[in-house]
Amino acid sequence: MWNFIKGYVIIEVKGAQLERFLNMTIHHEIHLWDIKKEGNLTASVGVNQFKKLKPIAKKTASKIKIVKKIGTPFFIFKHRKRKILLLGTLFFFISLYFMTAFIWDIEIKGYKNIEYDYLMEHLNENGLRLGTFRRSINRFEIENSMLSNFDISFINLELTGTRAIITIDEIKQAIEQKVEQRSEIRATKTGIIESITVAHGEAVIIPGQIVKKGDLLVTGYITQETWENFFMTYAEASILAYVNYSLQFSLPKETEKPYYTGKTRDLYNLNLFGIYINFINLFPKFDFYDTIVSRRMLNFGENYPLPIILITNTMREYENKRVVRSEEELENAARLLITEHTLATFDISVDIIDKEISFIHTEHGIEVSALITTLEEIGG
DSSP states (O other), rough: OHHOOOOOOOOEEESSSHHHHHHHHHHHHOOEEEEEEESSEEEEEEHHHHTTTHHHHHTOOEEEEEEEEHHHHHHHHTTTTTHHHHHHHHHHHHHHHHTBOOOOOEEESSSHHHHHHHHHHHHHHHHHOOOOOOOOOHHHHHHHHHHHHSSEEEEEEEEEEEEEEEEEEEOOOSSSSOOOOOOOEEEESEEEEOOOOOOOSOOOOOOOOEEEEEEEEEESEEEEEEEEEEEEEEEEEEEEEEEEEEEEEESEEEEEEEEEEEEEEEEEEETTTTEEEEEESSSOOOEEEEEEEEEEEEEESSTTTEEEEEEEEEHHHEEEEEEOOHHHHHHHHHHHHHHHHHHHHHEEEEEEEEEEEEEEEOEEEEEEEEEEEEEEEEEO
C-alpha cells in the first residue's frame, strides 16, 4: 500500500553482469523487491530510487527497461484532466492518513494468570481503547495504573503506528496455589495403584493394590506405634493409578460420503469501524456446502492496521454419495473415532498407556470394542 502511494516501476534488466548489478544496488542501499531471474532480471523499484540505477547500469554494461508503472503519481498524471476523480482519490488517501492517527489494534503480551478481558476493561477505563487518538494517550499514567491494580512487576506500553503493544511480567508468587487442607483423600476412580507420594498424612494403601471409587487412600491421622497415640494433620499426596475405560460402538457398512464438485462461490462482508456491511448475494446457495472464512485487514504495513476488514466466505459445493466400505476402511474409521474420543475425553495430564481394540465384522457393518488404559491422578 505504501509503495503504491509513493509509486514504483517494474523494470527489466539485460546484461552479462546481472549479479554484479544486484550487488551494487545493495551497496548503494537501493531497495529492490519481487526479484526474478529468468534469463533477464525483473524487479520492482520505487520511483525515487529509479534514477540511482542509471550509473550502476552504465558500470555493469546493463540495459534497463521500464515494463510497467504503478502507483498514485502515475494515476494522477494519467487522469490529470478528470478533476472530480482526482479530488475523490485525494480525499480517500487523506482519510486513510487521518485514520493512522488513531489506535486500531491492541496487543497484550506476557499475561498468564490474569484474564485478558479484565486487562482490556482496565485499559479502556484508563483511556486506551480501539479508536483512541494517539496523542491523547498518557503512557505513564496507564502504566502506573496497571502496576497499582494488578500483580505485575513490569509493564511497557509501546505505540507503534496504529498498534498499541502492552508487555507485562506477572509477579511470581512464592506459593502459586495454596493446597486445600483435607482430613483425608479418597479415590475418585477405580484402578490399580502405580505409585503414591505422601507430603502430609499417612497412606493406607500400597502400590499394586486395587482400589474402588470412594476408597480411603490417605488419612490425616498419623499413628505412632499404637492407635492410642496419634495426632491430627491434613492429607496431601500425589497418587497415580492405572484406570481402564471401555468403549463399544458399531459402524454401518453403507454410509454417505461427501464428494466436492470443484464449484465455489464467494460472499463478501465488510467490517467498517466495527459495523458489519453485508453485500448483496445475487447467486443462490448450494444445496450442500461447507464454508471457509478468511479475514483481511487493510493496513499500511505491519504496524499500521486500519479498522477496515474484508471478510470472504468461500462456499465449496459437495454431493453426498452412498458408498459401501470395505473391512479395512471400516477398521480405519473405527480407529479414527476412538482417537477422536480419546482426545476429547482425557486431559493432557493423563497418559494413555495402552489401547486394546477388537473388531467383529457382520453382514451390515462392524462391531467395535476398545479397552483404554490410562495412568492418571485419582486422589480426590
